Amino acid sequence: MKLTDAHIEFISNSLEFHGLQSESIKEDILDHICTTIEASQHTNFEQAYEEAIQKLGGYYNIKQLQTETKQLLHAKTMLKTKKGLFVSSLAMTVVFSVGLIFKMFHWPYANMMLLVGFSVLILIYFPLFFYAKYQRSIIK
Secondary structure: OOOOHHHHHHHHHHHHHOOOOOHHHHHHHHHHHHHHHHHOOOOOHHHHHHHHHHHOOHHHHHHHHHHHHHHHHHHHHHHHHHHHHHHHHHHHHHHHHHHHHHHHOOOOOHHHHHHHHHHHHHHHHHHHHHHHHHHHHHHO
16 A cells, blocks of 8 residues: 555654654654555555554554653663762762872872862762752652
8 A cells, every 4th residue: 555645644643642752753653654554455544554553552552662762761861870970979089088188198289189079079979969869850
């Protein structure tokens, strides 16, 4: 069956109506549905469309695919954020501790190390920490 622009627009609007919001996922599913319809032996668009939707598991499974994709992307973001928090806290702790030791022994560059330690705390660790808190609150 040959699809027209009106058919493709109908499929796109139908996916949006049934809760598919992500543009990238919508494009992929739209392409899959169009390919399935064009490969079908049906001459009636409605029958071919319903068959293609059923092959995907229905609208509910399509919406679940979107939800699972969002969760996976969020999990990747949270993992990167946690790694950043770990690295920045480790760097801050090491530099700040060395700075304190240098200060206790009155060695040079002690003030610079303390300044770098506080800078990492204020400019890197705190923003990452609050961003992670914000991301967790969005999920809940």
